[in-house]
Amino acid sequence: MENLENAIVEIKEKMPGLKLLENEPMSSHCSFRIGGPVRALAAPKDVTGLSKLCHLLKTHHISPLLLGNGTNILFPDEGLKDLFIISTENLTKMFLLPDGAIYAEAGVSLAKLASFAQQNGLAGLEFASGIPGTVGGGVRMNAGAYGGELKDAVESVVFYFLPDQGLYEMANENCKFAYRSSIFQQMNAAILSAVFCLKPGDKAEISAKMRELNERRRDKQPLDMPSAGSAFKRPVGGYAAALIEQAGLKGFRIGGAAVSEKHAGFVVNLGGATAADVRALLAAVQQRVFEQSGVMLEPE
Secondary structure (H helix, E strand, C coil), X not given: CHHHHHHHHHHXXXXXXXXXXXXXXXXXCCCCCCCCEEEEEEECCCHHHHHHHHHHHXXXXXXXXXXXXXXXXXXXXXXXXXXEEEECCCCCCEEECCCCCEEEECCCEHHHHHHHHHHCCEECCHHHHHCCCEHHHHHHCCCEECCEEHHHCEEEEEEEECCCCEEEEEEHHHCCCECCECHHHHCCEEEEEEEECCEECCHHHHHHHHHHHHHHHHHHCCCCCCEEEECECCCCCCXXXXXXXXXXXXXXXXXXXXXXXXCCCEEEECCCCCHHHXXXXXXXXXXXXXXXXXXXXXXX
C-alpha cells in the first residue's frame, strides 16, 4: 500500500497533465454499474503517456490493471483500495494504412471500427457493430457475435509487455485466438492497437447487414438494462440461454440481479444490484443448469 501511495505522489509530480481519479467508484466505469472505489484510475492521452505511466509504476513495483470500456467485467462491492487502473479510453486513433488495412488503437469502440470499415467499403466487421466493447478488450477476448469473431479480421496486434516494459507486435497466427480467448489473457500486457485486414465490399450491402444484425440485437437483448452482455460462454453443442430457459430460470432473481426476461443468457442489474448479488445468481444458475442438463456453464 505504501508503494502505491508513493507511486501516486510521483505520478502527480511527473505527469501533471494526466487524468488521474482517486478513490473512484468503479460503478461509473463498467456496463454493470456495479463496484466500489479503486485507489486510482488514470487515462493517459496517448501511447507515449501510457508507457511512461507504466514505467513509473514499475519503479514502485506496482502492476496496474488495464481497462477498456468495462463491458465484460464485474468489480467488487468493497472496492479495490490497493489497485491502480489504467484506462485506454483516450487511445482512439484510427486510419487506413497504404495497403487498405485499418489501424485502430485500443480505445476505439468496436461500433466505430465497424462503421469506419463500412464507410471505406470494407466488409468483415459487420458483426462487431453492436458489440459494446473496444478494440483492446475485443482482441483480448476475441469478441464475436452472429458467427463472426475478431480473429477473422485481425492481422497483427501491438502491445506493451509490462514485465520488461517493451513494445511488441504479434501476428495473428501467434495470438492463439480461440472461442472468447487469446494469448493476451495469459500475459501481463496492455494491448495498444491492432491492424485489421478486410475484404472490399459494397457500402450499401455492408450497411444493410449492420442494420439487420443490430435490429436482431435490439429485438432479442435487454440493451436498456445494465449488464455485461452474455453471462456465460456457449457450451459445446448447445447454447447457454436455451439451457437456462429450459431450467425455468428466466426472471430468476437474487437481490437486484436477475436473469433477463428478454434473453436468458443475460444477467441484468434491475437497480441497486451488488457484485455479491450477481455472483450468487451466476452460481445458482450454474448449479440449476448442471442439475437439469449435466452441463456446467462457464462465466464469460
